[in-house]
Structures are given as C-alpha cells and as structure tokens.
Amino acid sequence: MSDLVVPEAAPVATPEDRGPKLAVRDLVKTRRSTSGAIVTAVDHVTFDVRVGEFVCLLGPSGCGKTSILNVLAGLDEPTSGQALLDGRPITGPGPDRAVMFQEPALFPWLSVAGNVELALKLAGVPAAERTDRARLWLANVGLAPFADAQPHELSAGMRQRTQLARALATDPEVLLGDEPFGSLDAQARELLQDEMQRVWLERGGQKTFVFVTHNVREAALLADRVLVMTAAPGRLLEEVRISAPRPRQLDDVLVARVVSDVHELLMREVVRARAEGSDRPIVQEDEER
Amino acid sequence: MSDDTTADATSPQPSADEQLDALELSEEERLVLARVADIVRRINYGTVVLVIQDGKVVQIEMAEKFRLR
Numbered sequence: 255m256s257d258l259v260v261p262e263a264a265p266v267a268t269p270e271d272r273g274p275k276l277a278v279r280d281l282v283k284t285r286r287s288t289s290g291a292i293v294t295a296v297d298h299v300t301f302d303v304r305v306g307e308f309v310c311l312l313g314p315s316g317c318g319k320t321s322i323l324n325v326l327a328g329l330d331e332p333t334s335g336q337a338l339l340d341g342r343p344i345t346g347p348g349p350d351r352a353v354m355f356q357e358p359a360l361f362p363w364l365s366v367a368g369n370v371e372l373a374l375k376l377a378g379v380p381a382a383e384r385t386d387r388a389r390l391w392l393a394n395v396g397l398a399p400f401a402d403a404q405p406h407e408l409s410a411g412m413r414q415r416t417q418l419a420r421a422l423a424t425d426p427e428v429l430l431g432d433e434p435f436g437s438l439d440a441q442a443r444e445l446l447q448d449e450m451q452r453v454w455l456e457r458g459g460q461k462t463f464v465f466v467t468h469n470v471r472e473a474a475l476l477a478d479r480v481l482v483m484t485a486a487p488g489r490l491l492e493e494v495r496i497s498a499p500r501p502r503q504l505d506d507v508l509v510a511r512v513v514s515d516v517h518e519l520l521m522r523e524v525v526r527a528r529a530e531g532s533d534r535p536i537v538q539e540d541e542e543r
Numbered sequence: 544m545s546d547d548t549t550a551d552a553t554s555p556q557p558s559a560d561e562q563l564d565a566l567e568l569s570e571e572e573r574l575v576l577a578r579v580a581d582i583v584r585r586i587n588y589g590t591v592v593l594v595i596q597d598g599k600v601v602q603i604e605m606a607e608k609f610r611l612r
Contacts, residue, residue: 259594259602260578490611498592498604508592508604515590515608 259499273341274302275428275462276326281335283321294487295321298335301481301490306459310473310480311466312516314524318488319466323432326464327353339428349377352421354434358413360405360420367392367401370420377424391419395449411442418446422453431465435472447475451501470520474512475502482516485527492519575600 283296296318303309311319324330325337328347337344339351347353352373360369370388379387392401395415405413414434421429435443454463454476467473473480480494494516498508557565568576575593582591586607594602 258575258578258600484612492611493609495607495609497606499602506604507594508590508606511590511592512606515606 275305275340276303276464277338278322279336279338281322281325281337282333283318283325284333297487297489299488299490303462303464305462308454308463308476308478310477311464311483312470312473312480313468313483313488314485314520315468316486317483318486319483320432323430323464323466327351327430349424350426351428351430352424352426354417354421354431356433356436358417360413360416362405365402365404366397366416369416370423373420373424387423391423395419411438411445414438414446418449428462433467434465447472448501450476455500470513470517471504474509474516475504480516482519484523491523578603
C-alpha cells in the first residue's frame, strides 16, 4: 500500500509559505490602438505561482495571455497593478527568467551550439564552461549531432528544441513560454511536450514554469494549475488544479476529462463573447468605461 | 455517502455500516477509501480518478476546479 500514489494537498499559496515565486497583483494592461483609442488587454488579473509549480495560462486568442507573460518577463510594464518576482517588483528582463517564444528567435549567423553559448555568455558563465554546458543541454534535447549546424538547416521542431536548450542551459529559476510549441506540427509538438515533462521531472520541482497557450490539451498535459481566461479584455475565469503524476499522457482518464471540461468552458466563453460582441478588444472612449 | 443520506428509517437498505461490515475490507482497501473520502471532503467541484492495476488501486488522481468570476 505504501506504493499507492495519491495527490498531495491542493497547492494553495498561504501566508505561511515563503511566498510565491511570481505574483501578479491586480494587473491591468492597456495599449493605444492605431486609431488612438485605448484598448484593455488585461483587466485586473491577480494570481500567484509557487516555486516549482507549472502553471498554464489558457484563453482564446487576444485575451491578454501574452501581455501578462511579457510583464512577467520584464519586456513590458503594467499599466497598473504589479508583477512580483520573489516579492520584488519586476523592472526588466533578467537571467533568472528565461523566455521561450513561439518563433525560436535564434541568431541565424551562429551555429546551434553558438546560440546556446551566447546565452551562457550573457548569463555570465565563464568561457571555459560554456562549450561543455551547451553540448550537454543540446544532448539533453536530442540535438547533439546538430551542434555545429546552422539554424536554417534545422526543422521547426529542432529549432524549438534549440530554444529550449538555450533557455534551460542558463539554469534559470523561472521558464516563461509564450506558445512555445504553437508553430509546430502535431508530432513535433507532442515530442516537445514529452520533453518538457521530462525536464520538469528532472529539475525535481525546483524550476517554476509559466506557459501561455491556447491549446487545452497542452495545458492539461503539462500544468499543475491551468488558469483559464475570458475573451478580451482578459480576466481570470476558472482555475483547474491537476494532481496527477507525470509523465502524463493525453489519453489518461483525468487529463482527458480536464481537456473536455476546459474545452467546453472555453467554447461557452467564446460564444458568450461573440454574442456580446466583445470578442474584439473592448475599446474605451474615455477613462471611465 | 454519509450515514444519513440514505438513512430512511423504514428503508430495507442495509445501513452504511452494515454494508461496510459485509464487505470485510482489507487494511489496503480501507486506506484507499479513507484517502478518497479525504479528497471528496476537500473538493467542491472536480474529478477523482482511481487507477487500478491487477485488482489494486495504485494511484489516485484528481482535478479540482475553482470558479474565479
């Protein structure tokens, strides 16, 4: 009976904890459209992410997921509210947070290994260590034979794996992913999802992951918690805490069940938004709304 | 599930205690039921999955839902 695997107590950030790794407090993000109107992308969003947690932000396109991630990455500033890392406001990008983008953004004039080594150089890793660490991480994602290739010689999935190696080689505390597998074909996507689960397991729950996705299956497969957002302007709609051991499979009963529940919720939300005409970003003519 | 949900005094149904006694649960089985009861008490909305292999519950999984607005 000792080998019975049971879900641990639901992960709730309590004041007794040493505090969340990331915290988003009443975050509002607006931007000015080309016509000059103010568009609300993120509307008073609050959530915490604990150390070692894997959280997926899920929502219809245009719901402000990427805006939230950009604020967490330090690539953008909140219009109001706060984004905190270890309790301190995020003021810019840092080596403690690696970001994976939908497009891998590799430097085309550097080799695969060169791209990873550059990240290590920027993170302050001594030159003597860089080559070995880059090779190690490329081997971890199955790209050892391609270390000397140029990015254009790789498939889209391999470029994405290079980005994963680059992100993890610097040993960041937080990995932020903006639809990192969004541009991949189904098979490459599945391989990388397995890869992500393996990486999460190997890091022993020490790394904190926040992924943005509109893929319900991906969220159910990877996340400890799925935060489902409304259509624009983005607010939090529902949270699903998933306690199932990894690696998970898409046809696991619980995963399939979560996928079906969340999918239904999202479809209802999209239909509701369409009916209210709010699937387009809400435009504020004045400050009041 | 609790003693009194089906406790219609006139019901011919055996009580929960009687049903449990009749099952003569092993220590392992009682542990599983205790774990499930604990989860059911914690969750307001969600799903619990028991994974069974070779006639034994080897894993309990759960997903809990919270409405945020």
